[in-house]
Amino acid sequence: AQTVTQSQPEMSVQEAETVTLSCTYDTSESDYYLFWYKQPPSRQMILVIRQEAYKQQNATENRFSVNFQKAAKSFSLKISDSQLGDAAMYFCAYRSANTGNQFYFGTGTSLTVIP
Amino acid sequence: KAGVTQTPRYLIKTRGQQVTLSCSPISGHRSVSWYQQTPGQGLQFLFEYFSETQRNKGNFPGRFSGRQFSNSRSEMNVSTLELGDSALYLCASSLVAGGNQPQHFGDGTRLSIL
Numbered sequence: 001a002q003t004v005t006q007s008q009p010e011m012s013v014q015e016a017e018t019v020t021l022s023c024t025y026d027t028s029e030s031d032y033y034l035f036w037y038k039q040p041p042s043r044q045m046i047l048v049i050r051q052e053a054y055k056q057q058n059a060t061e062n063r064f065s066v067n068f069q070k071a072a073k074s075f076s077l078k079i080s081d082s083q084l085g086d087a088a089m090y091f092c093a094y095r096s097a098n099t100g101n102q103f104y105f106g107t108g109t110s111l112t113v114i115p
Numbered sequence: 116k117a118g119v120t121q122t123p124r125y126l127i128k129t130r131g132q133q134v135t136l137s138c139s140p141i142s143g144h145r146s147v148s149w150y151q152q153t154p155g156q157g158l159q160f161l162f163e164y165f166s167e168t169q170r171n172k173g174n175f176p177g178r179f180s181g182r183q184f185s186n187s188r189s190e191m192n193v194s195t196l197e198l199g200d201s202a203l204y205l206c207a208s209s210l211v212a213g214g215n216q217p218q219h220f221g222d223g224t225r226l227s228i229l
Contacts, residue, residue: 098213
């Protein structure tokens with residue numbers, strides 16, 4: 001089975017600074033999708049950004065961008081100009097491109113934003 | 116468009132009882148997945164339903180079961196509750212099963228076992 005590893009249980013960043021959250025995954029497949037989800041203290045999980053493995057270009061969504069290194073099986077999330085509202089638990093997730101395959105989530109990184 | 120709705124939000128049960136949790140997906144979404152979330156464990160996949168059929172199942176005992184109705188609403192049942200079943204149970208829906216379709220999550224049901 002695929003595994004997703006987030007080696008940083010907790011991270012902190014000063015407001016307006018940049019922070020990078022790490023994620024590695026283990027798979028033997030070549031076609032898959034990667035996601036970053038954010039879970040604020042209010043609990044509802046929301047999608048931050050996603051990346052298709054066949055795309056070489058790193059995905060970007062406003063202040064959020066990823067560094068996708070397929071050979072290294074690494075998928076880090078960079079948050080620029082951090083804001084207080086970015087404080088949350090961040091989960092990295094993997095899904096195979098084969099129809100019907102489940103999501104695999106990492107254990108999460110708790111991000112604190114310091115004013 | 117209304118989001119994913121989970122009921123109830125909170126539930127307190129005692130060991131040995133059973134419980135049923137409900138999830139109404141976003142209108143038009145046909146895939147529903149269930150997860151158990153506990154501190155330090157992240158999200159553990161329970162099962163996924165699509166068009167009333169279970170497509171995937173995680174590594175949980177048979178006490179955990181689910182079903183999906185023709186309107187895509189889903190229920191999850193846990194029988195013979197154990198203390199270790201205390202967790203936040205999240206439901207997520209997507210248009211179809213698989214692919215790059217993101218999952219949209221509900222607020223969850225917080226289950227506490229006494």
